[in-house]
Amino acid sequence: MYDDIYTLNFVSSFILSSIFICLSIIFSFIFSFNLTNSKKKYLYQYQPIIIFFLIFCFYAILFNSLILTNFRLLSVLFYLILFSKIIYILTNYKIIFKILNLEFFVKKKLIFIFFLIFYLIAILPISDADSIAIFQNIPAVIFQSGLKGLNLARDIEFTIFSNTETLLLLSSILKSDNFGAQLNLISLIFLICITYKENKNFLLIIFSSPLIIYFVSSQKLQLFFGVLYLLLFILIHKKTIQEKIELFFVVLLLTFYSSGKITYILFSAPLFLYLLKNNIKYYKDIFLYLLISFLIIYAPLLSIKQIYFGNILAPFFDNLFGKNNEIYNAYALSLRSSEGWLTNPTNLSLYLRPFISFELSKISGSLGLIFFTIFNYKLQKQLKYFPAIIVVLILLTGQILPRYYFEAFLLLAFFYQINLKFVKLIIYSQLVAVFSLTIIFIYISYFQLNIFKDKKNYLNRFSYSFFNAQQLKKDNLNGNILDFSLDRNSIFFEKNVYSFRYLNMINKYKNNNNQNLNNFILNNSIKYLIIYSNYQIPDCLITKEIKETNRKRVVRNFFNKTIENKYKIMEIRDNK
Numbered sequence: 209m210y211d212d213i214y215t216l217n218f219v220s221s222f223i224l225s226s227i228f229i230c231l232s233i234i235f236s237f238i239f240s241f242n243l244t245n246s247k248k249k250y251l252y253q254y255q256p257i258i259i260f261f262l263i264f265c266f267y268a269i270l271f272n273s274l275i276l277t278n279f280r281l282l283s284v285l286f287y288l289i290l291f292s293k294i295i296y297i298l299t300n301y302k303i304i305f306k307i308l309n310l311e312f313f314v315k316k317k318l319i320f321i322f323f324l325i326f327y328l329i330a331i332l333p334i335s336d337a338d339s340i341a342i343f344q345n346i347p348a349v350i351f352q353s354g355l356k357g358l359n360l361a362r363d364i365e366f367t368i369f370s371n372t373e374t375l376l377l378l379s380s381i382l383k384s385d386n387f388g389a390q391l392n393l394i395s396l397i398f399l400i401c402i403t404y405k406e407n408k409n410f411l412l413i414i415f416s417s418p419l420i421i422y423f424v425s426s427q428k429l430q431l432f433f434g435v436l437y438l439l440l441f442i443l444i445h446k447k448t449i450q451e452k453i454e455l456f457f458v459v460l461l462l463t464f465y466s467s468g469k470i471t472y473i474l475f476s477a478p479l480f481l482y483l484l485k486n487n488i489k490y491y492k493d494i495f496l497y498l499l500i501s502f503l504i505i506y507a508p509l510l511s512i513k514q515i516y517f518g519n520i521l522a523p524f525f526d527n528l529f530g531k532n533n534e535i536y537n538a539y540a541l542s543l544r545s546s547e548g549w550l551t552n553p554t555n556l557s558l559y560l561r562p563f564i565s566f567e568l569s570k571i572s573g574s575l576g577l578i579f580f581t582i583f584n585y586k587l588q589k590q591l592k593y594f595p596a597i598i599v600v601l602i603l604l605t606g607q608i609l610p611r612y613y614f615e616a617f618l619l620l621a622f623f624y625q626i627n628l629k630f631v632k633l634i635i636y637s638q639l640v641a642v643f644s645l646t647i648i649f650i651y652i653s654y655f656q657l658n659i660f661k662d663k664k665n666y667l668n669r670f671s672y673s674f675f676n677a678q679q680l681k682k683d684n685l686n687g688n689i690l691d692f693s694l695d696r697n698s699i700f701f702e703k704n705v706y707s708f709r710y711l712n713m714i715n716k717y718k719n720n721n722n723q724n725l726n727n728f729i730l731n732n733s734i735k736y737l738i739i740y741s742n743y744q745i746p747d748c749l750i751t752k753e754i755k756e757t758n759r760k761r762v763v764r765n766f767f768n769k770t771i772e773n774k775y776k777i778m779e780i781r782d783n784k
Contacts, residue, residue, distance in 0.1 A: 210677075210700045213348055214385045216663045222331035225384035228290070229394050235293050236260040237307045238300045250454050251443060257402050258457060260395075261436050265464040265505070267378065268371045272508035275374075276515070279354040286381050316404065322415055323397050325643070326424045328650050330389040333663055334699070335670040339427035341365060341696040344385060346373040348699050351380035355516040361710045361732050362697055364539050367522040371467040371509060372429045379427070388427030395435045403442070403622070413621040416638035417576045419610050421645060430611055433468040436461060437475065438618040441594065444483045455490060456497045458483065463501035467509055470521065474601050475615055482592065535710070538717035544606070575610045576638050579617055581631050582624040595619050672760045673698040680705065683757055683777060687735030690728070692743065693759040693775050706732060722746040729783060737778040750782035 215221055236259040243249060251258055267286075274282050297304075334344055342365050349355075349363070350373075358366055379387040400411050414420060423431040440462055442448075449455050462483070466476035484494055510520040517523075519530030523543075526536035588596050595616035602612050626632055657665040667674040676693065677700035687704065694707035706728075714724045726748060728734065737745070738757065745751055754777045 209345075209348055209352065209702065210385075210674075212352065213380050214383055218333070218659050218663045220383065221333060221663070222384055222386050222390065224382040225379075225387040225390050226331070228378070228382055229390060231290070231293060231297065232260060232263050233394070233398060234297055234304065236263065238297060238303050241303050241307055242300070250451065250457065252448055253402060254439065254443060254448070257398055257439060258461070260398060261439070261461055261464070262457065264375060264391075264432075265461060268374045268464065268467070269504055269508065271374045271377050272371070272512060275350060275355065275512055276508055279350060282351060282377060283381050286378075319397065319400060319404070319411060322411060323393070325646055325650070326393055326415075326420070327390075328654070329421065329646060330393045330424045331386050332389075332425060332653055332659070333666055333671070334385040334427060335667065335674075336422075336426050336428075337673075337696070339388070340671065340673045340698050340700065342368070343373065343376055343388060343427040343429075344379060345697065345699040347376040347380050351377055355512070358516065359732070360535055361728065362703070362706050364523075364535060364710055364713070365696065367517050367519075367536065367539065368470070369513065369517070369522075370469050371464070371505075372433075372469055374509070375429060375432075376427060386427070388429055388432075389425055392426070392429065392431035393424045395432045399435050399439060407622055407625070409624065409626045410622050412635055412639065413578060413582070413624060413626075414618075416578055416635045416642060417574075417617065418638070418642055418645070419575050419614065421642065421649075422611070423614075429468060430614060433465055433472060434614050434618050436465050437472075437479070437615050438622055440465065441479060441482075441619060442622070444479065444486055445591070447486055449487060452490065452493055455487060455493060456500075459494060459497040460501045460504070463498065463505050467505050470524070471605070471607070471612070474605065475598055478594065478597050478601075482594075534717070535714065538713040541717055542713045575613060575617055576634075578631075578634055578638055579613070579620070581634055582620045587620060587624060591619055591623060671700075673700050675760045677701050679758055683755070685736050685777070688733050689736045689738060690732075690734045691738040692740060693738055693773070706734065722748070725749075726783065729780065735780055737780065738775050739778060740773065740775055745778065748783060749780060751778040751780055753777070754779050 233256075236256045239259055240249075240256040243255065249255060270285065271282060274285065334340060346366055346369060349358075349366070355366070360367070375391075376388055379385060384390075396414070400414075403410065440458060443458055449458060459480075462476055462480060466473045480498075484491060487494060513520045513522055517530075518533070519526050519536065521529050523533075523536040523539040526533050526540070530536060583595065598616040598619075599613060602608075626635070652669075653659050653666055657669055659666045664674075668678075673694075676691075677698065680689070680691075680701070688706065689704055690706045690708070690711075692708045694701075694705070694709070695712075696709050697705075697707050711724060711728055714728075715721050718724065725746060729749070736754075737751065738759075739745070756774050757777055758772055759775050760772050
């Protein structure tokens, strides 16, 4: 599937995305400038970045509507809008010279350096497991064939569909498998430039967290939505909302934020209450705007969930909103028992994991000690205890991965004023560590693997899914394949390849492994099994070994060693 949409030419895979995002920023500034000239300046200096987020909110609404009606119009309408945007920019080209502040970047070399280094990370090919299995896989399938005819035995992860995946349709349209990573980085840099005078330390604190490496290299849009959350908090906290139309924009974007992922609803609730408290005299308007925003943003999104998955909150709460589907219950159980959830409340190391890495290979997945340092009572009080509220909500839901705490970290980082030497020491120490990791990663990617010459070198090194997909092509199997070496589906595989994910979930939910396997084979017309050497095939299956094949387990983190194992390919001759 990957080859049908994307190219193996490195430059082609990122240049269109970069141009599109830059055009969106230029459009935002020009439109903001024209509004100001017509004496319609909204939300002070934040107006350009508000327009920027409204653009992507619009794309989410449009794309969801097209998924429901005619997904084949996605590219056509997108390029019509883009063409209109370019015309608008060209007709206002003189304004560009008025708003282009090169002096700012000359004086603030640090921002440019940070951007350049992390941009080189952001434009690297897709390689993290979540992006391969979910965040690029789902949009790619929708772009090619829509959501009709999904096979949940292969595509069970499609049920978590949200506006994150909707926005990432832009990846497929622009033929850029790294669009999400670029949007993450550029959104953050945009906010830093807009708010630099308010807190010059924000840049240093944010980029001192090792987790930033993960966010600017992943297609998951958590950083994009996190920046939006911070922006909305700033507007509400500083009481910048003066007019009803400003209030509408804030409510609309808050609703948009909540649609990015089901857990974002959790963080949206206290922020909405804070908005209501600070603007209580407009409470009727606020609830009206909330209703309008819900209808605009959630109506098409929930319609997609209901039509294609039979549950507006799929795969969760299927006993309430669906048909108590066995696979949904199994998938929900699997998600709650994964490494991202608190499975052992007595294990204290799990609570420290988001902030302290106990393994060198997982250092880029931690927030760092700086989180503890700036998590103080004085700042909590100043921020109305919002960071603490977010942390409590996370713990109550049992989520423990570092990225779940990022919204809280963003709030702390933005409003913290560095005034202690040991805090500076921690920040600069972590900055050195983060920059060291990024420089090593850049050196390996651009020089050792020579990505400009051959993108495959990078994918083979850091994406086990790509390597395994290439191996499957060599195996040349005609028929449906159940691959026990795959824990999830992948954008690199064809539709005849099934991972072990579905079976593994069913086995944990309903302990009848042999029968579950037999049912899966029959229901999905499986012809081949790719199994590890000591796997015991049930007696009811008559199989013949065809050949051996290799499978890799590699990750982006260069501290981790590549593991290559041999598997057997078994042809199913009979099923008794």
